[in-house]
Amino acid sequence: MYIDDVILVENSSADIEKVKQTLNKTFKIKDLGELKYFIGSKVAWSKHGIHLCQRKYALNILIDYGMLGSKSCHTPLSKDLKLLFTTDVPLYDAKSY
Numbered sequence: 001m002y003i004d005d006v007i008l009v010e011n012s013s014a015d016i017e018k019v020k021q022t023l024n025k026t027f028k029i030k031d032l033g034e035l036k037y038f039i040g041s042k043v044a045w046s047k048h049g050i051h052l053c054q055r056k057y058a059l060n061i062l063i064d065y066g067m068l069g070s071k072s073c074h075t076p077l078s079k080d081l082k083l084l085f086t087t088d089v090p091l092y093d094a095k096s097y
Contacts, residue, residue, distance in 0.1 A: 037056075040056065040060070
């Protein structure tokens with residue numbers, strides 16, 4: 001069995017080491033160090049927290065579909081647009097949406 005990309009997060013590095021030792025007793029594991037990329041997102045660390053960036057992921061999608069040279073466009077709807085139809089009645093079955 002092969003499992004990829006397990007992330008351990010804990011305030012205490014001693015606790016992380018305990019978990020890694022426990023896992024290593026049963027499974028052969030390899031520590032790849034500080035997280036840099038995960039599921040297509042770049043992970044940047046700072047003293048203020050973690051920043052996730054999906055630029056590489058978005059570029060890969062554009063490359064896959066042959067749209068890397070495409071021009072950007074504005075969002076088709078204005079962010080200040082007021083809808084003509086409004087209601088205060090909640091949806092009958094919101095789960096379907």
